[in-house]
Amino acid sequence: MGANVALGIDIGGSGIKGAPVDLRTGKMTGERLRIETPARSTPKAVAKVVRQIARNFADELPPDSPIGVTIPTVVQHGVVKTAANIDDEWIDAPGQQIIAEAVGRPISLVNDADAAGLAEVRYGAAKGRDGLILVVTLGTGVGVAIVHDGVLIPNAELGHIELDGVDAETRVSAAAREREGLSYPQWAARLQRYFSQVEFLLWPDLFIVGGGVSRKADRFLPLLKLRTPIVPAELRNGAGIAGAALFAAAERNR
Numbered sequence: 001m002g003a004n005v006a007l008g009i010d011i012g013g014s015g016i017k018g019a020p021v022d023l024r025t026g027k028m029t030g031e032r033l034r035i036e037t038p039a040r041s042t043p044k045a046v047a048k049v050v051r052q053i054a055r056n057f058a059d060e061l062p063p064d065s066p067i068g069v070t071i072p073t074v075v076q077h078g079v080v081k082t083a084a085n086i087d088d089e090w091i092d093a094p095g096q097q098i099i100a101e102a103v104g105r106p107i108s109l110v111n112d113a114d115a116a117g118l119a120e121v122r123y124g125a126a127k128g129r130d131g132l133i134l135v136v137t138l139g140t141g142v143g144v145a146i147v148h149d150g151v152l153i154p155n156a157e158l159g160h161i162e163l164d165g166v167d168a169e170t171r172v173s174a175a176a177r178e179r180e181g182l183s184y185p186q187w188a189a190r191l192q193r194y195f196s197q198v199e200f201l202l203w204p205d206l207f208i209v210g211g212g213v214s215r216k217a218d219r220f221l222p223l224l225k226l227r228t229p230i231v232p233a234e235l236r237n238g239a240g241i242a243g244a245a246l247f248a249a250a251e252r253n254r
């Protein structure tokens with residue numbers, strides 16, 4: 001029998017957040033704990049914070065509950081392969097093992113956008129929908145999850161496609177909008193180019209836009225003209241935590 005609750009931990013550029021998640025609803029069962037990401041976000045420093053969060057919830061969870069952890073990098077079979085917005089020491093580090101050793105329990109490590117994608121398809125904007133769903137998170141970086149008929153195709157990294165001769169993420173992330181002081185219409189013009197290119201390549205049935213800025217979706221999504229329906233994420237900042245928990249529970253049941 002599968003677990004009903006799992007711990008989800010979301011490693012982000014500025015904060016590391018965790019909470020127990022009810023796997024039937026995707027909702028957190030208690031208060032979320034957030035700790036600042038260490039200034040040098042090395043594997044050792046980050047693993048220490050993850051341990052602190054896991055310990056904090058130890059009493060609230062059955063002792064063998066799954067623990068899922070997201071990270072903003074490619075994760076291939078537990079090994080971190082990239083480091084766009086985190087310390088370079090992560091590259092080729094056995095991240096899953098490092099964190100498991102710090103926590104003292106097995107954990108499942110998953111790309112942050114992939115976790116958000118799984119959560120939106122199970123609990124959020126694409127709940128119960130089949131077909132090809134692309135979840136695009138616009139934050140410090142741009143993450144993309146590809147989910148087909150509920151099955152995740154991991155590590156898509158489509159935030160880094162080349163657009164106008166540069167890495168798209170440097171022009172279309174929420175961080176780029178803030179850095180350059182773009183108005184929503186100016187930013188939407190860039191998003192238009194980005195989403196058009198992605199739909200040209202992949203022909204999804206639905207785009208879901210996540211990241212903190214999805215709260216302001218009414219300022220930019222209506223400006224986009226795409227053949228694919230595009231909607232804001234429903235779980236917002238909870239998507240990483242819920243997706244991490246869901247991923248860990250699914251790995252356990254494999």
Ligand code: BGC
Pocket residue numbers: 072073074082084085111112113114137139140141142143144157159169
């Ligand atoms: C990384 C992805 C990540 C995304 C969102 C990108 O820079 O390459 O792995 O999912 O940022 O954090």
